[in-house]
Amino acid sequence: MIWSPDAEQPPPADTGGKRGRKPAPISRTAGPSHRAWLEPVRGFLFASGLTLNDLVDRSGYSKTRISELLRGNGYYPAWEITFSVIRALGLPAGPMRRLWTAAAREARKEPGWIAHCIRQVAAEPEHPPVAHQAFTETMARAYTDYAQAFVLTDHRARWVVAETFDLLWLCWSEAATSEDIRRYAWRLLRDRVMARADRHHDGHPDLRAAVFSTTEVRETEPGHLVVLTELVDLFDAIARLPYDQMDVAVLRYLCGMHPDRIPQVLGLSPAICHAIDHHLRAALEDLLRPYSPRE
Template identity: 45%
Template sequence: MTPTDPPVPPGRSSTARPGRKLGPIVPNVGSAHRAWLDPLRETYLASGLTLSDLSTRVRFAKSKISELLRGVGLYPRWEIVYLLAAELDMPNWPLYRLWSQAAYEAHKSSDWVDNCTERTPILTATHTAPPLDHRAFRELVEMDYLLYAQAFLDDDQRDAAVSDTFDILWLSWDDALASHDTRRYAWNVLRATVMTRTPHRDGRPELGMAAFDTVILQSLTDPADRVNQIAESLELFTAISRLPSSQLDVMVLRRLCGRAPETVSALLGLPLAAIRSDERHATRFLESVLCPPPPTEGNTP
């Protein structure tokens, strides 16, 4: 399998669910909390089970399960998340990692996290390794995902964002396979995960860290040349941050990561023609910003 050949999706069936429809996730749920809650909700909605079914099986009140699946109230303890995941046949290892990160984001202490898991298993023998095609996909794209994340984040944040991406994909792997293009689904997960960690200014992601790790800079040895190139790069990155998301991703992969158009097409799950079109439009915009035409004689003061 190559990035050009996405994994084959399995058959999916939908089952009508009696009873009241589950409400949406409340707006104040943080990004780390959503990282595991979205896949949990989607798995529940695809399962055909009702809240009453889950309540009977895990022995928690139906109202409490509904609140958990909507992100209402206090951050949930691991015990109920684990029991729901077991009933929904979800892998609990990536779920636990995402749950514990979100707990810290919710200002829970390490003692609280430890107490939550003291009496509840974190792992089960059948859920300690991702599916084979997930592992193969990760091997194919992980290095490129890290390079993309490096353009926005420092090393620790980069590694965490990419690790979270593959945990989220593990939890929602059936949905990824059933999507129009697994590569596109996975890229959207990566982008969302990276952007939630990226500093923004005026609603635009900052790319300043990338100025010190570009392909061009790596080829320069003269300190003066490097200083000049950094100044030019910072100006370029400010302009790149103003691009639409698809054009920004293409330019980061092409200009900062040095990836070929064919590789970018495979990573983003988009046709090669779309990649080349995005690059052309982005290049024209950047040239208009960085190298504006001189004023005409009639407009000269």
Template identity: 70%
Template structure:
């Protein structure tokens, strides 16, 4: 049984050596499982704690903790997940939401999930004020970008909230990074691309986003021509390098102004202008290159 004693936070940064990284995550762990497991492992590594330390602080055996950290075997119950992560000082509220999504991914029923959570009493965490300010600022732009690729409001909300929960778990690392906005964007983008429909060659498929554009909804006599042209345009956008595609999508599909995009991407305005210039030139070449028969 897990210890009921108070959690002991990790040593302050700079006072402990990095611990040995755990064994690699099992390939059987799904995307939602990795969403919380990766930041937890990162916290353990930077904390300087060992598996023996976690055994002492959580009350669980080294074997069970090792399996949890590898995502190996059965999906872990909330009780052991909470006990181990509490020993690491990981905030519970975002972790519980991520754990719940991963439990559903692992085909756990709602009754099992509810029972697991009810075994552990815990007050809600209060997110850091800078985190709250950052996520409130970025949510509109992030939502528009996610909707361009994921199409539905439900998928959009899920991936944005998932990103913000992971960011909360990793807030110490994110806030200490050289560029918080860039750190957060790259995290968010990776979660969107993980769930984006793709062509067989792996290229993102934006064709369905064409039907949300005003040109198609105008229902003018030339809408079939516009549809074909837009499909070609959106296919060209997804052939661009990552930064070029992001600038093009944010500006032309999401409607962000040139003043907003640098802050969202965490890039200097001059770099964003240069990236946009290269993106336009590349798209023009792609659209004017004859398709091989």
């Protein structure tokens, strides 16, 4: 049940039963990694029809502590109470444990505290869906290339992609019944990348630093600023495009992906991708016109 204003996800499907009341909003103090697992957990609770009292009965923790966990309020929750909540909701422990651990580090919890929390709950064998494993193997390289354009280092890109794949496993039943699982997963990846991308003051992502990883810059003679300046303007213009246009531009022109591969990665038809590519070229011309030398 991943949802964000930019993720373009549909609301959870109706379960046929009476839904519980939506939890109070997530605290603004919750970091990106904390929100990454908290949003789907809240979505699953709401879609399940369980009330807060039901969750209290199933987890064995007080209403106050469960409420704080669901809001991301107060201290970062221990793994034991987090595990009790996801077990009550029927969510897989393996990906949640990794997501919880990443968020604990983000919250600056000591490694000893994290290890102690995890030891309190016996680890379970991980059995990801076979289709999920096949999907992640197919998409890993393309996803990592896209993420690296925004977060710059290979290590950070792989970390964001791993987070995406764990969230996809967490929501696999919803993803598998969506209109196109490739589209579902791509929107999830983009959401996680945008949560960590550097941004300009006006809110759009900042791609300018990606210029220095391009072949044109690496092969340009030192001190040759024309190519560098032109690429900075181009990358900044790409980052100002609507998301679908930006995605196609990044994959094709920054990552060097073959046009035939892009529809498979984005979960769009070849015709739609071709139309997007056509429109983004015109949009880039308009955006770059102010930077063109005056006649």
